[in-house]
Amino acid sequence: MGLLNAKPSRVKRASILMLGLDSAGKSTLLYKFRYKDAFLTMPTIGFNVDMIEAGKDFTLTFWDVGGQKKMRELWKLWQGSSCAPGFLWQDYTKEVGGN
Numbered sequence: 001m002g003l004l005n006a007k008p009s010r011v012k013r014a015s016i017l018m019l020g021l022d023s024a025g026k027s028t029l030l031y032k033f034r035y036k037d038a039f040l041t042m043p044t045i046g047f048n049v050d051m052i053e054a055g056k057d058f059t060l061t062f063w064d065v066g067g068q069k070k071m072r073e074l075w076k077l078w079q080g081s082s083c084a085p086g087f088l089w090q091d092y093t094k095e096v097g098g099n
């Protein structure tokens with residue numbers, strides 16, 4: 001009964017799938033979004049999932065999937081899902097080289 005009377009949630013939700021090779025910086029970016037700070041990360045085994053309130057009525061769910069070769073097998077699990085794919089690659093040489 002309670003469920004029948006429940007009002008539909010006004011909160012909008014979206015999911016972002018973070019894909020990229022190992023050490024591209026996916027987990028670092030997610031922790032930065034989540035905690036506004038850089039974290040010491042470990043290579044992701046499997047995946048991390050985190051929900052972030054992006055606005056008053058808007059939440060984003062991030063799926064951060066490990067990018068090591070043996071983890072890339074998992075990527076296909078999200079095939080056909082409603083997640084928006086976000087590919088991440090990184091060229092750190094620009095940071096250290098100053099180009």
Ligand SMILES: Nc1nc2c(ncn2[C@@H]2O[C@H](COP(=O)(O)OP(=O)(O)OP(=O)(O)O)[C@@H](O)[C@H]2O)c(=O)[nH]1
Pocket residue numbers: 020021022023024025026027028029039040041042043044045065066067068090092095
């Ligand atoms: N210089 C520099 N290092 C970074 C940056 N982003 C991440 N790193 C470093 O790169 C390493 C790997 O970062 P992660 O965020 O764990 O990489 P990942 O893409 O999650 O890797 P997997 O979990 O193995 O798929 C860590 O030592 C980070 O500190 C960046 O923008 N600049």
Ligand SMILES: [Mg+2]
Pocket residue numbers: 026027028041042043044064065066067
């Ligand atoms: Mg990671």
